[in-house]
Amino acid sequence: MTFNYVATTIPDIHFAGGIGASLKDGRYTVLRKLGQGETSTIWLVSDSYVAGDTIHKYHAAKILGVKATSDPHGPSRERDFLQLCNERRHEEGFDEGAGYTTLLLDSFEHVGVSGRHLCLISPVFSTSVAALRDASPDKRLPVHMVRNIVYMALSALKSIHGMGIVHCDVKPDNMLFTNDLFTDPTKLEAHLSQNPVQMVPGAQTPESQPLPHGWTHETSADESKTMTIVLTDFGDAEQVGGPHLSKMLSTLDFCANATLLYPEHEPPSDIWALGHLTFELLVGRSLLDSIDAARQLSTEEEQLRREGKGEKYFDQDGNLNCVPAELISNYNIAGLEDGDITKVSDFIRACMHLDLEQRPSAAQLLEHSFLEGASSC
Template identity: 25%
Template sequence: MQTNEEFVKRLRKGAYGFVNLVRYTNDDNSSYLAAVKNSYQKDYQSLVREIQVLLQLKGCPRIVTCLGDSLQQSFSRFGEIHKLPLEYASEGSLNAFMNNYADRKLPEPLIKDLARMILEGLVSIHGHGYVHCDIKPDNVLVFPSSSTSSSYEVKICDFGNCLEKGEVPLCWEINFPWLGTAIYMSPESVRDGIADMFLDLWSVGCLVLEMYTGVSPWEGLELDDIATRLLSGQAPEIPEILPSDAKDFIQTCFSTEPEERGSASELLLHPLLPRPQVEGEEEETSNSFLLNLFKLRTRRRGSEKKVTTDAVSDKKPLKLLRFWKKKATLFKRTLNIVLRLKKSTDLFSLVFVHQGLARGFYS
């Protein structure tokens, strides 16, 4: 049981309230630090929604952990305060963390690690039927990592704007039509405000772009200009100097047709992101195989969506990319096996199939 609560410092202040660093001491004199989110009565419902979502996601990796299963209350001269204790991220938000690097540009290996972790968090969120609706550097927390493969790990926080898939927020028709923070939002969030997992993936593209360039998307533009560009199908500019796999990843996130972005699980297959190395496999061949596989999966997803929308009854054969021309028969066998793994996101299985075919196991 907590016997003492000691204020340490103010961590940040926002429109919803403020976050304090607090030290809690137990009866046995053990203590721990917590980041306590404080909101006044007007933001009470948002905080209730946040703890409800966090309790459902408790134990999921890449999601910040709430400490306790209910809100705490206290009083001040400004009125009643509602408190949500959360685990403390000693490295702060990703936004603050980027300030430690020259021009706010992160090293490429770190970008890949963090992008993978953010997508892993979205897999959990989307798997529970929720859309975060506000993925941005301020809502990604950085922790020291105990893993030898990465110096840091990240977790997604701030679920005050989180909605169930298909939900439309009550404020959307009243306020300026943004479902989240303007510079990280997708065209459909401006157009209709319906929560869908695809808008989180657009935000991931913005975030990865910012980690590479150190500059926020749509830098220097006013809200009206951003809305106009999004509604006309434009996306933030991707510099040509970025590596080709990074550009491809971001372009996929910026697809104007939301379903062509795939899912968080499918984006985890993208060659940009770190994956297990298979002994004896050439990196270039592996990248080529996974890139074509990723594109095939997202194209099939888009094709299925269009068939349903247009009520087309005849099934037309999928037009395939003609790579490995001299091994057309081998590719056909690969495709048949991949299609049977339609909903699988097991990278180990997919690479194993590729290896097995290359060595003649399925001939």
Template identity: 30%
Template sequence: MSSRQFSLASCQHASRLHCHRKRITWWPFFGTKSCYVHTTCNSSSVTVEERPERYRRGGYHPVYLGETFNNKYEIISKLGYGVYSTVWLAKDLTSQSPHHVALKILTADSYGCSKPVYELDILKHISQTDPSHPGYKHVVHLLDNFIHEGPNGKHLCLVLEVMRQNVYNLQQSFPNKQLPVHIGRQITKKILHALDWLHDSCGIIHTDIKPDNILIEIPNVNEAVQKHLNQMKHSNSGQLEDSGLTSRSIATDVVTETSKINIRITDFGVASWKDDQLTELIQPPSLRAPEVFLGAPWDSSVDIWGFACVIYELLQGRVLFRGRPGPKDAWTAEEDQLAQMIELLGPIPVSVRKRGKRSNKFFDEEGNLLHIKQLYPYSLRDLLAQTTNTSISKEDYEKFEAFLRAMLQYEPRDRKTPKELLEEPWL
């Protein structure tokens, strides 16, 4: 039995993709091991921290509790980190009433160096664009910005609104990691309003829509911050030996099946203008549109393909596409992911393949994959029939299937726009 056949059997489906993704990753950290740890929704989330070797020339800026930035922002606690930044809860010392912000400090080599980053320009632009649009309130906005010089170089600092945990953390708190359909619909509508505004009003493609970049709004920031600080005082998990602070998201009330939530899209670090794209290779691999794999031109519809994968994952508790390399490198993870797409959605059209500069890396002249000869076709309906999400009715699933199909089109121009998707029966 080949490894692809084995995966088929073990997942009880046509692709090993549908085994549940393991998102816990172990990293060495000061001679110990730290992992992504999630507690319940009514407590803070503690995460593995950035690698200490990234605190070097051109890397992260070392930050200390109580430190003041720009003579205005006092650091209170650490909220999180990313590949190109750390994020801190800070108090605005110039405000007469308590006012808290999120201070995002970029690595020194991520801004103003040889590689372009549009984040500051994009954040300034969206904060000034059509605030009457319903999508405006579903994006995290820039409050201030400045340059801070430290031992590792000059760092762009972005002052943003404070949010609570991300939707990935929220998803983990529900049975089988499946959001109730009521919550899923709320998130979907608000994301689509935000994308409609970003694409059409702002001329921006996010390129990185994923559960980690969808944050939940805090109804009362000052109250939530005070509760957060009280929890920090009574917990030793705020410290890692020899290493500064761990990240802790701000806790608020438990989200239940009937909760009403507001969300915001964040992190425009790899976003692009529609007419001036940052790079050819975009999106996390599991959410990547086929034209990006093939090296074909891409447009704002990549956000639609990516969001289809996101909402499937949030409601089903598993990833839609995730390529893995074959035994002894018989095929690459990229080719495997294209195979998964073909198994689920059928052959990639000639028109799409012809536009791709990298198509000959994956396909022969007849459109067959070069290294994966045996495919196991199945339908989206078959896949959805395996669900264990009891909050979704059979009728709902038929509408949900049609909703996904409207986004999972190989030809970018055939994907429905955010405005069109908001009219879909599932919503």
């Protein structure tokens, strides 16, 4: 038996062009750094091909590191998956979920001083659902907001699963709010002027400065109706039923136990993660015991010890027994009525059934009673 989880990786060589750098023969100009991950950096860029006062003049450029770009089985495959998502948008018929996935506007390779970097151009987004949750005093979001976020995430999963794509990394960090605060380019330009580029102290590299949004944990149900999230980061995505090509599994708390033992990917693995994040967003804490992500899980014994948690969390029929309605009610979640407690408990248990064949599809979950009244744009 072969296990593919790798807890640590050698740092990649990131794009070093910096502020003012030109991309694609001068078409794009780097304005500031928006964020950074293990295999890529995200930059705000202006597009010289777009004239006039239009928000489409500004984009986000995800620039992969040298190693990520050169690895045919790594994050560079994100371009292929995003192109499939683009094709779904142009097919006949309305696919709501396609609007909740990243739109790929352009892609190309940039030759830098340290090597080649794949660049993926997309619309500008704001910060993540994880960042909004972390800004809340109790690390939780209101029920009406969670319901909407879960509905949009499920819509995105329904769409990509229909294309034979498994995301493999569904978590709040990979759900970004759309750029609703700066749809007027003059407002974006005013924000950039009022908030100049910040450099890392003692270094010549810019700090990450993501664009803010107007949402807080106190946003009302009516106000949150215009809130839109997009499922991003397809760098670890896989083809349904295909071999596990990526070197990383999703964050262990969001990873189905079966995925650790049988490294083939099916849509139910995304559904498991969706159930876990639903609990986390509502309650403000992890459902399963945290796993030390820094520990190297390279032996069958260590993997099976994690699988052995099934005795603690599941009954003999594979149903999650640690999320009864009584447990959720103990957290005194504001806005969660008695009837909703049963609904959300049933929703999470369905998502996280130990037997992946017993987990409902994204399409089926969209009809679940917990999501009645969910708002989407």
